Amino acid sequence: MGKRDITATVRRNLVVQAAKAGHAQRMAVMARPCLTRLLPSDARTYGGPTFAWWMAAAYLAVLTVRSLIHLFATDGGAESIATIDTAVAGGKNIIALFGQWGAIQLLLAAVMWVLLLRYRGLTPFMYLIFVMEPVLRAISGYLKPVEAVGIVPGDVLNWLAVPLLAVGLLCSLCGRRPRTH
Numbered sequence: 001m002g003k004r005d006i007t008a009t010v011r012r013n014l015v016v017q018a019a020k021a022g023h024a025q026r027m028a029v030m031a032r033p034c035l036t037r038l039l040p041s042d043a044r045t046y047g048g049p050t051f052a053w054w055m056a057a058a059y060l061a062v063l064t065v066r067s068l069i070h071l072f073a074t075d076g077g078a079e080s081i082a083t084i085d086t087a088v089a090g091g092k093n094i095i096a097l098f099g100q101w102g103a104i105q106l107l108l109a110a111v112m113w114v115l116l117l118r119y120r121g122l123t124p125f126m127y128l129i130f131v132m133e134p135v136l137r138a139i140s141g142y143l144k145p146v147e148a149v150g151i152v153p154g155d156v157l158n159w160l161a162v163p164l165l166a167v168g169l170l171c172s173l174c175g176r177r178p179r180t181h
Contacts, residue, residue, distance in 0.1 A: 033173035037124045046120035052171040053123050057116060059130060059165065064109040070102025077102075083150035127169035134158035 037048065046053060069077045076098025079086045086094050112129075115122045138158065146152070 033170050034175070035173065037121075037173050038128060039125060040121040043119040043121040046123050046172075047175050048123060048172040049174065049176055052127075052168050053116075053120065055164075055168045056123055056126055056130070056172070059161070059168075060109065060112050060116060060126075063105065063112070067102045067105030067109050070098050071106055072102070082146075082152050082154065083148045084146060085149055124169060124172040127165060127172050130165045131162060131169055134162055 040047075069081070073080060074095075075086055076095045078084045078094050078098045082098075084094060085091070112126060115126055137154075141155070
């Protein structure tokens with residue numbers, strides 16, 4: 001092996017190591033959440049992991065079903081789901097409020113579907129809203145507690161959903177991994 005061959009081999013090895021280092025550096029940058037992705041300059045393009053987008057779509061489907069139940073169930077889900085006694089004075093008002101709550105939830109879900117399907121780049125922003133909504137409802141419930149006969153499923157499920165949604169938010173703020181061949 002001549003001197004030129006050794007030099008060429010060393011050069012090739014250096015190029016390969018530099019490429020690997022660059023790939024590792026790109027991976028480290030992609031793994032870091034970037035807050036500028038909350039409100040990206042191009043809202044039509046989503047650069048985060050695909051599973052995070054699908055997780056947002058699944059959660060939004062649950063929110064849509066919830067809003068339809070509040071809107072169309074005969075008791076708005078007040079007694080049948082939330083175990084609130086509606087046989088009291090003003091019970092019809094409780095049911096009416098649940099129905100109206102379902103209507104506004106359905107409108108918000110429709111806006112969120114438009115954002116998710118048309119403006120995918122706003123997926124991290126949607127996750128931020130997804131995380132904030134149950135937290136704000138919990139604060140409201142603390143300040144103005146609702147008296148229920150049993151366990152309110154929303155109280156339990158919200159605190160299970162918040163950590164999952166927070167993980168989805170963090171993931172959606174990170175870049176997508178490049179594909180390896």
